[in-house]
Amino acid sequence: MMQTDPLVDPQALRDARVKAGLTQHELARLVGVAGGERVSRWERSASVPRAEVLHRIADVLNVTSADLLVPATGDPDLRRLRVLAGLSARQVAEETHVSVPTYARWESGQLDRMPSQVALQALAKVLGVGVDEVRAALTAARRGGE
Known part of the structure; x- marks a missing residue:
């Protein structure tokens, strides 16, 4: 969710x-x-x-x-990066060639393991940030989703 x-x-x-x-x-x-x-x-x-x-x-x-936006505390999560990029979850999913439910799980922090390097690079490109920032955002989302 x-x-x-x-x-x-x-x-x-x-x-x-x-x-x-x-x-x-x-x-x-x-x-x-x-x-x-x-x-x-x-x-x-x-x-x-x-x-x-x-x-x-x-x-x-x-x-x-x-x-x-409400000020960020710590690393921005994936949702914040998406909003700052001006994109819907559907747009990010389509641009990164993943399903909307998969992207929704990533954004909500419900991931068992980090997405592949290819997926991280695609996310970084779509969101206009570096791969390390995407990795940190996924980690932040994971913490928030626990």
Whole structure:
């Protein structure tokens, strides 16, 4: 099962929106989502934007995607790397030629052994990071999934 804990910091999102001088409706229109109530839900932690939408939000608010996330403690896990890359779990799975359930297990830390070097290299390429960072992220996910 994929992690469902909040990764987006609702207060950081609200603060960045207010600093940019935008209403919730204006931000929603600029990032291409339906209505300000969607932004309101994000700012109340009632829902979270998809990774690709988070990147559009960051662009509109002139911040980085990382600025809108809850601060990382320790090495970033695989989920955080995926979100920072602006990709869905399905996109990562397709780009690395693994099934979505396999990728979901990796992201949730449910792996018996580290993926092959070829798989690690594919993940690194898709996520735009080094193999060592992917290995550390999988280890972090494994710790979190225990």
